[in-house]
């Protein structure tokens with residue numbers, strides 16, 4: 001038997017109802033905050049991700065699904081959505097009418113990571129991006145939206161971690177102070193961090209290797225190196241979060257390695273996921289639109305890990321599962337023909353109906369109705385056809401009414417929707 005690919009998974013009925021509910025709640029929130037949906041291809045030219053995510057990141061170095069198409073062009077299954085959304089924003093000149101645009105996207109991403117709990121090779125993200133606003137207040141709005149979404153989805157034990165990455169003016173000073181410090185602890189760093197120390201020292205700060213974390217305890221903080229604009233900017237973020245009563249912690253190890261990231265960066269963490277504690281991450285990427293060939297337009301956004309969100313939501317798929325409104329237990333050929341016609345007509349008016357097609361005994365049909373959780377059962381056999389009425393039983397209250405076979409669909413509708 002052919003099995004699915006390692007690190008991939010199926011989302012089956014019984015689980016998918018929760019995914020649908022998460023999607024519904026997220027869409028509602030985006031709609032209320034004026035975000036428009038954008039749908040983009042799951043494949044792009046490899047170059048796009050190399051340039052936007054950066055050559056010396058784990059994603060580009062070892063995790064992308066990249067292959068030549070039949071003509072030899074290198075294409076990649078998207079490992080994240082921001083790059084493609086920025087590409088679309090530039091390609092369709094979406095900034096021409098109004099540079100301020102707000103988008104959201106729901107869909108699969110692909111990274112060839114080591115599969116483990118909470119880490120898949122095809123996983124799903126809920127993504128939001130805001131273009132054209134320099135004010136850090138929109139970063140606050142994004143954090144508020146995240147916290148609200150998690151709250152509505154009953155996610156326990158959530159905390160918002162925030163940091164600032166400074167700007168191209170103040171970051172170089174911090175980088176060299178950090179590099180000096182890293183030189184002094186080089187023998188304690190993992191081999192990846194020794195390499196990062198020279199090429200991308202900020203990334204050493206978010207290394208998860210315990211020895212590196214320990215070595216970095218006395219690392220300088222960017223907060224001590226901010227220029228006055230960045231300091232004011234970060235103060236505004238904190239004040240505004242306070243005003244909106246969004247709790248947060250300042251996490252100086254929260255960094256993004258690339259030069260086009262600037263100022264606010266944030267992550268939503270949860271105590272309920274073990275090692276994979278981040279359920280959403282985001283921040284400002286003021287330099288990316290220009291980097292990818294567009295005008296100098298600032299941008300900010302976030303990505304939520306859908307799979308992890310589904311895992312930690314306090315909501316249960318069974319709360320959203322649609323059960324049949326009615327099960328028609330039909331006995332004999334004539335009854336089945338009639339039951340089939342009714343069930344089709346009921347389905348067309350939104351009354352979900354199931355029936356049995358193999359003329360099983362009444363007992364076994366009743367069992368199935370019970371298993372499916374049908375709200376009502378209508379029993380139809382030769383006796384009922386002869387008498388011209390059939391009993392409709394409310395499975396919860398066990399009350400039974402007798403309905404005329406003539407005009408049955410209308411009668412059922414009247415009974416179910418009084």
Ligand code: AMP
Pocket residue numbers: 080111113118119120121123124125278279280281282303304305306307308
């Ligand atoms: P990132 O794009 O790396 O900032 O990730 C954003 C969010 O996507 C993370 O906080 C995770 O919740 C989720 N995520 C990233 N990689 C994976 C993965 N391999 N499997 C499941 N979720 C993931």
